[in-house]
Amino acid sequence: MTVKIAVLVSGRGSNLQAIIDSIERGYIKxxxxxxxxxxKADAYALERARKHGINAVFLDPGRYDRSGYDRDILKLLNNYDVDLLLLAGYFRILGSEIIDAYRDRxxxxxxxLLPAFKGLHAQRQAFEYGVKVAGCTVHYVDEGLDSGPIILQSxxxxxxxxxxxxxxxxxxxxxxIIYPEAVRLFAEGKLKVEGRKVRSLD
Known part of the structure; x- marks a missing residue:
């Protein structure tokens, strides 16, 4: 069974590209x-999607209230029978309706390196704080800001x-590196959420 993925984006989409490339070369099966x-209408991520024959949709948030916007996203996800939703540089907070529908997905x-430096400009926050080690985190999305259970960190x-x-x-x-790896683990059914902890069965 093929895991059907949707990706929410706002910018260049380099993480989207990394995931597409990992699927095309067979790393994510x-x-x-x-x-x-x-x-964002001018998000280059949409162009990346089109180049790979992927349905690319711009939803103008200016035409909706917040709940209406999320409802139309959810409608699209249902229309495409999506199994896994990925955020890749998506600069909006998801509403509870989407989170409830895709809990742990x-x-x-x-x-x-969460829980440090949540929110926008995390790299700047870390740099200005003077940390000796920075990094990145793949996590499940819940109702909080960058607060869901952690899957992988580097x-x-x-x-x-x-x-x-x-x-x-x-x-x-x-x-x-770690975002495609997390998607691979999910697609292979190797992630188990136990409270705040995520166990990899790989």
């Missing part, structure tokens, strides 16, 4: 990205001559 939805990638050493930009670049390289 029995899974397909069938739908990409963006709240929504993943997000965040550019910090550490990145902060170098003495780092800038926010160089640190961000090295964190992104790790995102492109």
């Amino acid at each position: 029995d899974a397909a990205v069938n739908l990409v939805i963006s709240n 929504i993943l997000n990638i965040h550019p910090s 550490c990145v050493q902060v170098l003495p001559d780092d800038t926010e930009e160089t640190l961000t670049g090295r964190i992104l390289e790790q995102e492109h």
Whole structure:
């Protein structure tokens, strides 16, 4: 059975590309990205999707109230019979209706070692705080801000001559490794949520 994936995006979509590439080269088996939805008309992620023959949809948030917007997303997810919902640089908070419908089936990638530096500009937060180790986290999405159970994390050493930009670049390289890995584990049925902890059966 093929796991049908939808991805919510707002920007360039480099994590989307990493997942598409991992599926196409066979690293992630029995899974397909069938739908990409963006709240930004000019998000390059939509173009990435089209290049791979994936349905790409722009939903204009200016035409909805918040609950109406989420309802139309949910309608699309149902129409495409989506099994797994991924957030990849999606700069909106999901409402409870979507979270309830896809409980333990929504993943997000965040550019910090959660629970540190939640929210926007996590790399800048870490850099300005002066941490010696930064990184990224794949986690399940719940009703809180970057607060769901953690699936995978990867550490990145902060170098003495780092800038926010160089640190961000090295964190992104790790995102492109651990996000496809988490999707692979999910697609193979190897993730088990036990309260706040996620066990990998790999």
